[in-house]
Amino acid sequence: MTAILLLLHLLGATIWTGGHLVLAVTILPRVLKDRDVASLHWFEQGYERLGMPALLVQIITGLWLAWQKLPSLALWFDPGAGPIAELVRLKLMLLLLTILVAAHARFRVIPRLSPATLPLMGWHIVAMTLISVAFVATGLSFRVSWGI
Template sequence: MNHHLLLIIHLLSAAIWVGGHLLLCFAYLPQAFREKDPKIILNYERKYEAVGMTSLFFLVTTGIMIAYKYGVSIHFWFQFASPIEKVVSSKLILLLLTVAFALSAQFRVIPRLKNDSTHLSEMIFHIVSVTTIGVLMLIFGSFIRFGGF
């Protein structure tokens, strides 16, 4: 696939993924915190999940394809030998952290939150963490333009 088309799909997916999390952080979390109502977060998550997970799928897929176009195949992941490898490997570590937070939220925090709103602060921590990671991934990706870091 053409590099430019991959980049466009990657950037649109990043806009949806990071934008959706920023919206959650700055619009829905404060309201949920003020009202001590986890349903505000859970309702947003339920509506956003299909779009968000689809964009994440495209982000990962196009990210790997773009990495290969830059010569960073799986054999070079986590070697941190070249500036581009550093960016790719750093983003992969951040992706693994995102997956860890998502699994923790899905199987541990959300089930408890549905029955007990005292776990709201733990959910807020997960959301802010994933949002911060998403923004960092976006910033790290921008370094590709300059040859890496």
């Protein structure tokens, strides 16, 4: 079961983080340069159909994996419970940030998207991308120590 959960979690991570990296690194600079609101809408609408289910899979499999490692909510939030609990709390913090930034973009920024508000949208995309990379780095830290 753990292998299937990890497979789904990793597939979701490739879609969520990979999609944001493609958006931030290849599409966003062009959109900002050409003030091309239509292209951004086009990408967002297509990506949302895959990205939102991927995020949902991440949340379900992530909570499940965390429960396998520490089967007690009290331990997740106990500051003395050790490094695994710290990583679970970090993942939950990143999830909260993701929901806040995504909701602000979806309900406040995207409905009023225009050439003038494109830079604001750009900052949301950069923030989401950095958070999605932090998700991957935190996830890896359950298995490997960075030793830097």
